[in-house]
Each structure stands twice: as structure tokens, then as C-alpha cells.
Amino acid sequence: MASRIRRHGPPSEARDGSRRRRLPMRLLLPLLLLVALVAMLMLRGYVHSEILADHRIQPEAATDKVPEKILEGGPIIDTRSGRTTSLGVPDHRLVLTFDDGPDPEWTPKVLDVLKKHHAHAVFFVTGTMSSRYPELVKRMVDEGHEVGLHTFNHPDLSYQSKKRIDWELSTNQLAITGAAGVRTSLFRPPYSSFADAMDDKSWPVTEYIGTRGYITVVNNTDSEDWKKPGVDEIIRRATPHGGKGAIVLMHDSGGDRHQTVQALDRFLPTLQQQGYRFDNLTEALGADSALTRVSGLDLWKGKAWIFLVSAADGITSVMVVGLAVIGFLVISRFVLMLLLSAAHARRVRRKGFGWGPAVTEPVSVLVPAYNEAKCIENTVRSLMASEHPIEVVVVDDGSTDGTARIVEAMGLPTVRVVRQLNAGKPAALNRGLANARYDLVVMMDGDTVFEPSTVRELVQPFGDPRVGAVAGNAKVGNRDSLIGAWQHIEYVMGFNLDRRMYDVLRCMPTIPGAVGAFRRSALQRVGGMSDDTLAEDTDITMALHRDGWRVVYAENARAWTEAPESVQQLWSQRYRWSYGTMQAIWKHRRALVDRGPSGRFGRVGLPLVSLFMVLAPLLAPLIDVFLLYGVVFGPTQKTIVAWLGVLAIQAFCAAYAFRLDKERMTHLISLPLQQILYRQLMYVVLLQSWITALTGGRLRWQKLRRTGVVEAPGGPVPTQRRRRSSSDRRPVA
Template sequence: MRYLLPSLILVALLAMLMLRGYVHSEILADHRVRPPAATDQVPDRILDGGPVIDARAATPAKSLDIPDRRLVLTFDDGPDPEWTPKVLDKLKEYDAHGVFFVTGTMASRYPALVKRMVDEGHEVGLHTFNHPDLSYQSSSRIDWELSQNQLALAGAAGIRTSLFRPPYSSFADAMDNKSWPVARYLGSLGYITVLDTIDSEDWKRPGAAAIVERATPKGDRGSIVLMHDSGGDRSQTVAALDRYLPQMRAKGFTFTNLTEALGAPSAHTRVTGPELWKGTAWVGAVTLSDNLTDALVVGLSVIGVLVLVRFGLMLVLSFAHARKVRRRDFRWGEEITEPVTVLVPAYNERECITNTVRSLMDSDHPIEIVVIDDGSTDGTADIVDALRLPNVRVVRQENQGKPAALNNGIAHARHDIVVMMDGDTVFERSTVRELVQPFGDPRVGAVAGNAKVGNRDRLIGSWQHIEYVMGFNLDRRMYDVLRCMPTIPGAVGAFRRRALERVGGMSEDTLAEDTDITMAMHRDGWHVVYAERARAWTEAPESVRQLWSQRYRWSYGTMQAIWKHRRALVERGPSGRFGRVGLPLVSLFMVLAPLLAPLIDVFLLYGLVFGPTQKTIVAWFGVLLVQAVCAAYAFRLDRERMRHLISLPLQQILYRQLMYVVLLQSWITALTGGRLRWQKLRRTGVVEAPGAVPAPRGRDADAHAGVGSGAGSRTGADADRRPVA
């Protein structure tokens, strides 16, 4: 059930985009135009007759002429949002009526214009849905074109019509053996085929004067005049009407609807019941899809700007950070040599705890180790006790959650600097030393280390490796320079004990206690910095389900932390600075941008299906290239092998969608006031510090620890804790 609502939202979004593509795209259109064919099968009375063909009755089809001094102005291919209103304005100004042959695609998109045509007394006819040459189409395709066109009319104006003009049609004498069967078939369906007597050729844009000249009939002859209100720039058509209407009226001509000119009943029939409901629903769905797509385009523009701004900041500021910390004369202050306390919160860490503790024992900085066993049921504490290592203490407590375990560890710490790590993480020999050196600056209250993915050989691990190096560590360099570091990673971080006490220690208010405490540090005026050489190796989730659980908690916890510290936006001093710099950046880059990022891939699919395909592909690869450049730079800074970047394109296609759904679910949980519980992730204990001597496994590990076998484990940040609101 937890996937249902996000999935429904995604399906609805996809359906709206497909509807939009269906209505707007040329993919369903057939622009073939059949060359003239023989005419021996067309009756002479049709070839020599008038521009209106009525083949509805069982009797032979007949053609009809327009009476003298009557002009029927017809406009094809609309309605158009720019030109149709101007054409209607001119007709209204000169009290003239005409016939608008609308396409289903345009009528669906601009229903208000169709309604205005009907309300102002004009007639409306069908011009198919996608404007194909019907002589190429099967009867089923013709039926579809007509029914969709009528559906749009029903939704737009509550009518159906009996008038039809075939696309690419001409005069009656142009009817041939290919188009005549179509006219007869249309007649059998109840339609009158309307051709033209005069072609103004306004589609050629010859100028207003030329259009007026070509649209003027000879003598007093009644005519059907062909013009267009869509399909391109129709400014010349509008200008021509301003001359043509008064000139023809001065010559004694009357501008009228087709049925009025023929003395026939109106071509319009009001629709009711299911037919009206379906039409209304159709037009409403098209309007919604258009509005939604417009919003998505705006969103895509926003995310494009955000991506470029973020990557630009990351590259420039990361370069500045790297130059600063790698200068030979750079120092945080006096070298930190005094001992520090390392806190290891542990819950059911049987598979990992030995590697974790032994990696700390190899540290080149003096430390004491406090393992806080948070009510483990797998003998984690017994394993640590059985190791009998110096300077290692085990503090046992009932299961109360990671924040409570850390606070308990702080209370037992003997030193002024406290290092925190997860129970499934291993440190390199120099990690603690590198991590605590920034405390040589008395303004520094906390330090973020460099968390690395140890199990990167599998696909999901490789994707997370890219994310950690690029998305986390490159970000931290940027945030370090801007002095608004959002998160001290639970896997590797250090705090000044006095700073922790001033902000009240680790809080249980959110599911992201690491982000919460970091924001609290900023608001209290402490500097939070990044120590890139303080590397810690952690085991990332190896299944999509576990990754979902972890990132769902991270996303929701980050949103909780942002909301908790929202008052920083209006406060003064250090808190206000963080609120007006840090919170907006975190909100944009960690909450908003990931929510909109999949639009890049959504529009890739849309463009591949509905076009423009080439521009879409170029744009998508352009974004990928920018990301690849940033990723390569981040890997260079971290001295990582570039081979893992091979999976970057696949990561962007699949991993980004997963993160989007996770964040969407987090938003839903937050907006509905839901509660999220800690979720346990299974670990294998395969991660060791580079160059470390492998710890015993299986029975050897049990013998070494002096206890029986146990179950899997998890990262300390992902323990199965008590519920947190």
C-alpha cells in the first residue's frame, strides 16, 4: 500500500502527458496528399455541379449551388488562439456570418473559441481530427476521425454538426475516382460535403490586396469562399477581411451561413446525456493535460536552472575548497593531539561490530571507544566484551533509539571532542586524526567526514558510490565554503562536547538526527566544516527495497528538520544567516530539485514518442554531459577510479526515478500527517578499511568472539528503533 499513492500519481501524470501528446503531436497525422486521379467514375452532375454535395439520401447524390449575391465565408484548420479571435472580431464588426471547419485537435485545445463561434451565430463543420487525406484512409480511420471531431464539438459547444469539409479538397470539378467514394461514404453517415467555389489562396500569403482580389466572385454569382484562420501567420487574412467585407456588402452581397444560403435547417444539433458528458469530460481532460504540461515545462525550466546553478556552484566552490585545504601552509590552528572519545551506537550489529571496533583500534590518534548497545538481541555487546580490547567500554541500555544511545554515550565520554560513527562503519588508520584537526579553530563546533561506499562492486552499490562522491562529498565542499553544511553524516562526524551541550544534545524530534543536530549547531553560531581526508567506509543497501527504506527515512527526516528549524528564516545573527542561506539551499537542492529532476527523463520519453526527437535527445545528453563533468571532477578530488562512472547514464535513468518516488512518498507522508517508523536494513559485514587485515568470518568469527551465530545487521543510522513522530 505504501507504493500505491505515489504509483497512482505517476500513472496519472503519464496519462496526462500521453493525452497531451495525442492531441498536440503529429505522430498520428498522415500528411500524404494523393495526386489527381481519373474521373470516369464520378457522375457528371457532380463534376459540373455546385460546391455542396449531398449524398445522404438513398436517391442519387446531388450537388447544390449558392444563390446569387450570397457569399459563404469558410475558414479552415482552426480554431487558433491568436488568429481566430481576430477573424471573429472582424465578422462581428461587419455583422457577417461564416462557417468554421475545425479540426478535432484544435477544438479540443481551444473549446472556448468554438463556443464563441456558435454563440455569435456562425456555423461549425468538421475538418477531421488530425487533417489526413481521407482518400488514403480506411473506413475505420475515417469513422475515428469524425467521431473524435464530434466529441470535441460536443465538449466545446454542446453540439454536433452535419457539415464536413475533407482536408486538401478543392472545387467540385476536382472530384476524382479516389475522393468520390469518400464523399459517398460520408453521405451514408449523414454528412454534407462542403467544397468551395473560390480559393482566396490566403495560405500563400500573397498580401491583403491579392487575397481580396482572388476572393471576389465574378458578377453576382453566389460562392463559397475558402480562407484560413489557423495553420500559420494569418495577419494578411485578417487585414483582407477588413477590406473585403465592406466592399462586397457595398456590391449588394450578403454574408451568411451555409444552411441559411441553401434555405435548409441548421446543421447544428444539440447533444445531451452521455454524449454531452463524454464530450465535456474529453475537453476537460485535454485542458487539464495542457495546463499540467505547461506547469511541467515551467518545472523543467526551473530544474534546468537549478541543475546548472548547483553544478556551477559545486565546481567553482569545490575548486576553491580544494585549493584552500591543500595549500602547504594551511592549518586549522594548533594541532589536536589530545585523546578523543569515539561513540559507536549499536543495535544488532553482530556481523559488523568486530570490523568496526578493530578498525578503531588501529587508529593513529589516541582514543577511547564507547560502544552503546541499544538493547541488541543478537549478542552485539557480548561480542565486544569478548574482544577484551583496551580503551573499549560497553554501555548497555534498553532499546530507546539512536539519539538516546548517542546521548548516553556523550554522558559517558571522558574527553572534550566526541567522534560519532555507525556500528557498521570502519575507519581508516588516519580517519580520527584527520577528523579532529579542524577543532584547532575554536569557532568549529562540528566536523563532517568523508563517507565512502565499501560495497561498490554491485550495480546498486556503484550507483550509490557515484552519489556519495558527487552528490554528498562534492556538495559538502560547496556547503563548507558557504558555511551552511546541512548534515554531519552519521557514519563519520565529530563534535565539540561543549557545542553539543549548548544545543541540548542529540534530538529525537526528527528521523534525521544528524541533519537536525547540524542545523542546531549552525543556529547556535558554530562553524561546521568538512574534512575530506577523514574517510569512513560503510555498507550501502544492496537491494532496491532496502535502499527505498533508507532514503525514505532520510528524505522524510530532512523535511522534518527543515520544518523544525524554519524560524531561522526570520531570526537574526548566526541563526538568521543559516536560515536565509542554508535552509533555502537545502530545500532547493535536497527537497525540490530531486522532486523535479525526473522531468528530464519524462520529457525524454515524451520527445522520443511525440517529438521533436532530435532536440530532445540532444538536450538530455547535454544534461548528462554536465553531470558527467561534475562527477569526473568529484572523483578526481576524491582520488577515485573513473571506471565506476560507466554506470552513470543508467543511474540517471533508473536511480533518479527511485529517488523521485521516495521523495514523493515523503511529501505525501508529511502532508497527510503520517508517521514513519525506523526500518531495519540487513547488512553482511563485508566492508573493511582498505589495507586492513580481514577479520575472521563464520565459525572462526564466532570462536573469536566467544558467542553463537546471529542475524544480519544494519547501519547505525538505520536501526530498527522505536517509532518517532
């Protein structure tokens, strides 16, 4: 684990208890991004009538409260200023009205036909469609047509409260203003018909609409084009009798409108030859235009609305593409892990398998240690039980808790202590490498314990002279807590299945710091351990690949490490891992163009690591965002089934991984909870790492607090438990 720490005094909050704690930037930025994404999804869902839409239709009611002159009057109803007026259209004037648009496919064709025959019309547009296709609303106005409100989400207003009605009108008006820079005084209620269809449910709404400054326009001639009865039938139904004027109902949206377009192209010239004029409403009535230009703040509000809707659609489209990408990556990774890990297990477990001549030469075990007083005795004693001849070099990296003294007091002849000023883990490993006596070097962490067979199993692959490094099987020793159990699943399923997969592909990306072995000659050829990144283990592994060495996985070389036991410590560790991995990928980016056998890692390994360890986790939150959206706003059942399907695949992979590692399946009980809670934490950690990388931030080494409770199964019991010293309790960087 990390061994460098920057000491600093107590935070200002500790000195001044009156100061309020602020939300850390690492939480604030991801939280703001999440809120922004959710807001965009909500806006998109509202504009597409996926949320807050009400599609109920009121059955017919009595007409006792509707004035007689409305029931027997014309299709234009004006209830403004407390008056009730009913108007019709003069003879030989036809007002074509189109509902439910604008539609990106059919509205332009309708407009083309109207322009071709020099006709004007009224388009009663919905806010949902106007917000998404503002350029069509602008074209309507520019070509002399009038637009009217048809509500935002097309609900039956007789079911709605006055507050909801106001909202439907204002947002519909906002969309029209943003699209065309105008305000309209025309309104047509959804699901409306002739004036004589007014009843005691719809009439109060019409009266209220008048108090808001709108004229209600229904129709008295219905083409019934929505039924798609055929072009001839649409023309017949749209044609008034005896030269009378009419308001004709048609549709330019809501489905296939090719019959409407064809009928319109015949209907217009035919009735024009009979002396009819096709005007917009105010032209037919000889009144002032129903449209007024908007400027100032109201105009900018409308434009801002259109921009936000466009942004929401664009961001959602990108998120959908991202969801498809992450879905492909997740499934691909599962398939690769299952197939290749099975191939790896069959290969290394078959009878007679071997890496070459048995490796029996002594090995140097390097243990970098910084303030590991609680763990170091367990670590060293586990090494003393090794079945393979070893020497142990403990490099004390400027510890202040007596780590070196504890090791020296043990009086073990094959254990040496090397002291240095605090310089960091890579420097400690290089110091240990310089003091090692043997060509094969095992590296481990000061909080890790080995089984007696670990070193022997770890070095056997060096029987193949092409092997430069070996990754061991790191396991979580403190798995009894919930956080420990989640990490245990992650280690067994993610890390070790991954290593089997990468072993078969010959592009292992990381030798774990807890248990790894190297040829000293291979390390010397690539310059030893580097402090260029915070993931020195990933960095050195990639360097060895590029130098032409093979890196393999030894499944039986088990090491038991102490995983973080708090969210804060887990955050610190994974933040460093994620950021360090990004640094290593960037440092070795030229591996993509390496040639020859050493270029295999650049051609295969680096792309896979970038996809599976950086890009996929970054996009993975989309699964949960769309899951939450689908559960809340629908389709709920399909969404839950899809999520359970993904969980089942993960459970199958986890169970297979546990079977390969001969682990008890009981820990998998917490897998669903891990997917809901633990995974979200990993998302935020990776996002924070991305933010740090993109902003050029520098992440410091961090020291995790240890308890010294981890022991290898059947391993030695520590002779004493040391009390936590004051230096262990101080804040860490």
C-alpha cells in the same frame, strides 16, 4: 545507521500462502501519478498534433469512378442515404467559409469584422483547435455562424482507414459539442478544392462520409489568402462573376492572417452594396440549420473532453515551467559544486594550511549498535589501529544477537560497553555522550570502519575554537556490486562535492552518521541528539549552525561504511533519509528569520538544502518524462543530444569528484545506467517521502541487514565470520 526497530510477527501473507501479494502503497501512488502525467502528456501531444498526426498529401489520381454530375456540379455534395446529390448556392448569395481554426489571434478579428457588417459565415474547425479554444467555437454559434467538421488532426483522409476516419469525425464532433453544445452535419475534407478536383482516391471517402450522416462542402471560389498575395488580390479572387452565388474559401488560422482580415473588412461592404447577402450555408439554401442542440450524456462527454484538454495543457505548462526550474537548479548546482569544491580543495591543500594548533588531546568515540554482530568486531578493531589517542564507548541499544558480548569478549582496555533497553539511535548517542570522558566526541555507525588516520584528521579542525562539528568523508566499502557502485558514485560525487561546497558557504547541512566529530560543550548547549526527526544527524547539524558554531568538512577523515546491497534495503534507507531531511527542514524553518552570524544558515543553507535536496529531486523526473516523450514522439535527435549533453556534464562533475578523492575512474562506467535506473528509484523514494509528509504519516525506524564484509584498506581481517542467526533473518520494520 538507524538503530530502532519495532518487532512484529510474520505478515499475514506468510501465514496464508494463498493470499496474493498486493502492490505496496509506496509504489502504487507514485505509479498512479506517473501514469496520470504520461496520460496528460499523451493527450496534450494528440491535441497539438505532435502524436498520431498524419501530414501526407495524396497526389492527384484518375477520375474514372467519380460520377459526372459531381465533377460538373456544385460545391455541396450529399451522399447520405445512398443518394448522390450536388447543389450550388443561389445567385447573389455568398457563403464565406473559414478553414483550420479557431485561432486565438485571428478568429476573434474575423468574427469582429463579420459582426460589424452583419454577415454570417461557416467555420470548418479542426478538433485540435476547438479543443484548445472552445470559447471561440461557442462565440461562432452564439453569433449565428455555422460550424463544420474539418477532422481532428487535419490528415488527408484518402490515406486513412475507415476506423481512423470515424475517429477523426467523432473526436472533432466531441470537441464541438463540448465547446458549444451542438452537433453539426457539415464536413469539409482537409486539402480539398473544387468539386471537379474529386478523384478516385477522394470520392470513396466522400461517399463514406455521407453514410455517417454528413454533407460534404467544398468550394467554388478560392481567395487563396493562404498565399498572402495582398489585400486587393484576395478581394479580386473572392469576388464571383455575374452576380452568381458562391462558396468562398478563406482561412482564419494556420499563420499570419492580417491580409484576410483587412480584405474582409473591405470585401463585405463592397459586395453588400452590389446586392449580395452573406449567409451561413443553410440560410443561403433556405434549409433547416445544420446545427442541432445536444443534451444529456453526450453533452457531458463533450464538456469532460474540453476539461481534460484544458487540464492537460495546464499541467503540461506547469511541467514545462518545472522543467525550466529543474534545469536551472541542476546547472546551478553543478556550477556551484565545481567552483566551490575546487576552491575548497585549493584552500585545504595549500602548503601551510592549518586550522590552528594541532589537536592531540584524547577523543571519545561513540559507537551506537543494535544487532551489529556481523560488523561490530571489524568496527572496534579498526578503531584500535587509530593513530590518535581514543577511548571507545559501544552503546548496545537492546541488541538480541549478542553484539555487546562480542565486544566484551575482545577484552580491549580502552573499549567500554554500555547497555540500554532498545530506545533508538539518538538515545544511544546521548547515553554514550553521558559516559564519554573527553570534550571531543567522534560518532560513527556500528557497521563502519575507520582508517588509522581517520580520527586524527577528523579532530584537527577543532584547533579553531569556532568549529563545533566536523563532517568526515564517508565512503562505500562494498562497491563491487552494481548497486554498490551506483552508491559509490553518489557518495563521491553528490555527498562529498556537496560538503565541499557547503563548507565554503559555511552552511554544512549534515554531519554524516558514519563519521562525524563534535565538541561535547556544543552538543550540550543545543540539548544533545534529538529524536524529533528520523535524520538526527541533519537535525543536530542545523541546531549547531543556529547556535552560532561553524561546521566544516575534513576530506582526509575517511570512513568505510556498508551500503545497502538490495533494492529493498536501499529504499528503506533513502526513504528514512529523505523524510528525515524534510522533518529537519520543517523543524528549523525559523532559521530563515534568525539574525546575526547564526542566521547565515537560515539565509543561505536552509534555502539551498530545500532547493537542492528536496525540490530539485522532486522535479527531476520531469527531465526523464520529457526525454521519453521526445524520444518516442520527437524531435528524437534533438532530445537525445540534449540528454547526452546533460549526461556529459554529470560525467565531468563525477570525474572531477573522483579525481579530488583520488578514486579510480573505472566505477564511472556504470554512470549512464545509474542515470537511467538508480535515479528513478530515488525519485520514487522522494515522492513517497513527500506523500508521507503531506498526509501526516509517521515513518518508523528501520534496521538494515548487514554482512560484515567492509574493511578499511589495509585494515585488520576479522578473526571469524559469524553465521546469520534467526533474529537476523526476521522481517524488519
